[in-house]
Amino acid sequence: MQTVSIDPCRLPPECETLRSEVRAFLAETLTDFPAAQRARNWSGADPAFSRKLGARGWIGMTWPRRFGGQQRSPLERYVVLEELLACGAPVGAHWVAERQSALLLMRLSPEVLAPRIVPSIARGETYFCIGMSEPDAGSDLAAIRTRAVRTGEGWVINGRKLWTSGAHRAHYMIALVRTGPPGEARHAGMSQLLVEMKTPGLTIRPIRNQLGEHDFNEVTFDDVCVPHEHLIGAEGDGWSQVAGELAFERSGPERYLSSSQLLLEMLDAADAGDPRQAVALGRITAHYATLRQMSLGVSGMLARGENPALAAALVKDQGALVEQALPDVAHDLFGGLAAPGSSLAEVMSYTTRAAPSFSLRGGTREILRGIIAKGLGLR
Ligand SMILES: Cc1cc2nc3c(=O)[nH]c(=O)nc-3n(C[C@H](O)[C@H](O)[C@H](O)COP(=O)(O)OP(=O)(O)OC[C@H]3O[C@@H](n4cnc5c(N)ncnc54)[C@H](O)[C@@H]3O)c2cc1C
16 A cells, blocks of 8 residues: 655744734724634635735735736745634635636636636635536536537537535636537546626526525526637546646645634633543644644645645545534533523534535545545555
8 A cells, every 4th residue: 555645844934924914904804703604614705805805915825926916835825724714704705716716717728718817816806616516417527418519609508507606606607518529438528618607598596505505506507608718728628627626626724624613612612620621622623733734734735836636635534524523522512501692502503514514515525535545556
């Protein structure tokens, strides 16, 4: 069996100066932001907050200046993300666009689409959603059926995407579609298209999640026509492009910091003299410290230009395990103690209901473990 190691990474001193700036900004901007909202973490969307962050230069920090970026290091970006997530800032509006869509546009359409769109992502004004999953294509993404046909006017798309988070807030989707001839090998003949959400023929229907809230959607395409230049990358290269996009999607600290508000609430409510609480909370804190080292190590790999896909899959898998265990610990330690309506009770209730999705979104636990096994030479 091969082994995987994630080299420890130390943050340079300028990162700590930046951390203080971000903390001061968050303390001032989110003064009255309630704990129940902070618990939503990167699912909570507030366009006004995204624009404020953009104005500070904290969206797309590592991007070239010509695309509105600041050309700062991935480690500086890591510190900003870490602070935003640790305090539950409402970053959901721009999250997908910054984490993955802009990177795809800069890499695969640097002359046409990126100059037009990426600067407004950096300003926190333009939002994206991910058009991958379909009714019978989730883990098995190569089973997608949504099809685009090249015509004189552009690409004409027909089909259906499912579980599209934030489609109702997004300006654009990057859709994975079939463009090859019917019957072609399942991993061939796929392409990625940029779709404006206001295009005629595109319908967004809300799907309530298990919290009873509207974040997911079903998006249908009925003869939706997008310009030829909205093809991202090369026709037929969609499968390898989407694999690169998923590596961006899985490599950030949000994969273990979704539930930090619950840990903070527990620490606030803890009785220093209670050994049972001390043991349980100490154990979780130790897990967080380890996950942070691993996650920072992934950022170090990105900073060195290495491929972090395997290490990122490990952090996401282990992060989801720790986060999904938190609600049980909270109920065990504080179930009878949290006053109804208190922030601990509200955050506990939210996180308990949200946590099952953590090992589904962005690739299920089983799929990630398959990737890890492959990386270790076990399959
Ligand atoms: C909160 C949330 C947000 C999401 N947002 C988006 C989004 O914005 N855009 C988007 O495109 N999608 C989104 N998704 C969809 C997500 O990517 C899929 O749910 C996920 O890929 C799993 O697909 P599925 O739901 O069809 O389940 P399935 O693929 O049907 O899997 C069902 C179960 O079978 C297991 N399984 C499947 N295949 C295998 C295998 N080969 N070996 C072992 N076990 C297997 C899975 O692990 C899972 O436990 C979101 C999902 C969630 C929960």
